[in-house]
Amino acid sequence: MAIERIQEELRPRFVQFFAPLQAPGGMPAGWKILDIETDQGVSLVFTGPHSTFTIELERRDAARACLARTVHFNVYYSVVDRLAPERRTYDADERVLFECVVACIAAREGELALTDVTDWSARVRVREIEVSRMLAPESPRVYYMNAYVGCMIGCSFCYASHRGETSRWLEGLPRTRWGQWADVKINAAEVLRRECDNLEPGIVRMSPIITDPYQPIERKYAITRQALEVLLEKGFIPVILTRSSLILRDIELLARFPQAAVGFSIPTDDDAIRAAVEPGAESIEARLDTLRQLHDAGISTYAMLQPMLPLDPERYVEMLAPLVHAIDIRPLCEVPRLEETLRQIGRPGPLDPGWEEATYKTIRAAFEARGVVVNPENEPWAYLAPPGHRR
Ligand code: SF4
Incomplete structure (x- = not known):
């Protein structure tokens, strides 16, 4: 390549x-x-x-x-x-x-001077990009960063795909398939170190939507790991969201932070549905196992239920509540694409808005009854369990 x-x-x-x-x-x-x-x-x-x-x-x-x-x-x-x-x-x-x-x-x-070119046959394309900044401010003492742009896990519903494609179109690049390209922020650690010296320490959210910080090329480039090393040295707090057990490579590093949180996106309890919608991502079982290992290492853990795919609410809460301090439950996005994928595997799509609302209420009440913080989205500090907390 x-x-x-x-x-x-x-x-x-x-x-x-x-x-x-x-x-x-x-x-x-x-x-x-x-x-x-x-x-x-x-x-x-x-x-x-x-x-x-x-x-x-x-x-x-x-x-x-x-x-x-x-x-x-x-x-x-x-x-x-x-x-x-x-x-x-x-x-x-x-x-x-x-x-x-x-x-x-x-x-x-x-x-x-925008152009409009599509190349569906384009092969995997990775670029190494020298950037001038890493940390974007979200609110006082809360920042986010993307180690990469683009994601080779390539989930079919990915909300980020339109946004990522827009950036490439603005660069004059042809439109190619989501999941077939990634930009690597090759000088991330150096830029981050400089920025941390000039900012008040706080939470750094690692990769809200445009990429997965532990997508497959992280194995080669270790940009996320290098960023974590800088954040540890400078007294910042990582709050990570991923779908990949590659994060276990960094479990000892994460455990050295006084505070850190790791979340897993788990949109259903049904792995057949997961396999249809996220064929490039790991199984639900692998994600639960990884969450368990992180939790056992004393790291704050949370789950992200987005998009809420067809699921058994009782089973879902039962499998996750013992493993997480918090959960974010978000509505469906990219519904037409999801419905088409579910139709292809002969499963009823999440077509009925009544289903979504009823499931949300059931799941929310069940997690709250188990002492899990629900929807800390507007208060990122709530992703971090209090010191000494163990479920
Ligand atoms: S892992 Fe996240 S960023 Fe990557 S394709 Fe899937 S939803 Fe998009």
């Missing part, structure tokens, strides 16, 4: 693209840009009078619901409001800001 070595180029380009917003009068008073990220499409994080507001750009696709569309982009938003985390709509201030951003995109997107 030929490996290309390149410099990160997309992020500086989009910092420049959105420069008009930073000019006097470019956006409403009281707001400022906290971050611009280009690993997963383009994300702009703003802080304002009472909220952190994220606006995301994805390649235009009329079939995907979004808040605004320009000639080339679907535009989305999300709000993190610590005073009202359940809030899912935006207020008048945020709306004005959103409209400023959409106007900026519409005015400048013609300069991007």
Whole structure:
């Protein structure tokens, strides 16, 4: 496999693209840009009078619901409001800001000279990328980082695939199959060490959505392991999410952190369904076994039930509750793709919204009755079990 070595180029380009917003009068008073990220499409994080507001750009696709569309982009938003985390709509201030951003995109997107080429026959492609930053801020003392961009586990429902494809399209690369490419942040440890020296220590979420930190090429590159070594040295706290038992390679390193949490995505208790939807990932049994070993090593463990595939709620809670301190339960995403996959194996799809709601309520109540923290998503510190905690 030929490996290309390149410099990160997309992020500086989009910092420049959105420069008009930073000019006097470019956006409403009281707001400022906290971050611009280009690993997963383009994300702009703003802080304002009472909220952190994220606006995301994805390649235009009329079939995907979004808040605004320009000639080339679907535009989305999300709000993190610590005073009202359940809030899912935006207020008048945020709306004005959103409209400023959409106007900026519409005015400048013609300069991007975007092309549209697809190559489904393309073979696996790995690039080594020299990046200029690793830690992206999420909220005070909470950061996230991606050791890689792209994921060779290649789950069929992967929400990240559209975002990853958008970034490659913006680079002028042809569209290829999800699971067939990955970018390796080859200088991650060096950049991370420099950043940690200048930031207040806190939680570092390792790879929220665009990649799995223990995907197969981690065996060769060990970027995640190198990052953990830096975080340990600098007093930061990793909160990892994976589907791979390769993390056991680092169990001794993880156990040396005063605090660390490791989560496993476990979307069903039925391995036949898992095999259809996530053919490149490990079995449910292997994930449970890995969770058990991490838990026994004294590391905080959690599970992520996303997407909630068909499952037996009682069995699911029974197998996981003894192994985890917390669980995140999220709704289905990419429903049409999932339904098609389930149809192909002759299983009823999760078509009925009533099923999803009823299962969610049952599972949530059962985990809470077993003392498991449910949905710490808006409070990342809750992924960490109190010192000395053992289930
Ligand atoms: S392991 Fe995660 S990032 Fe990788 S393809 Fe599956 S869902 Fe996407």
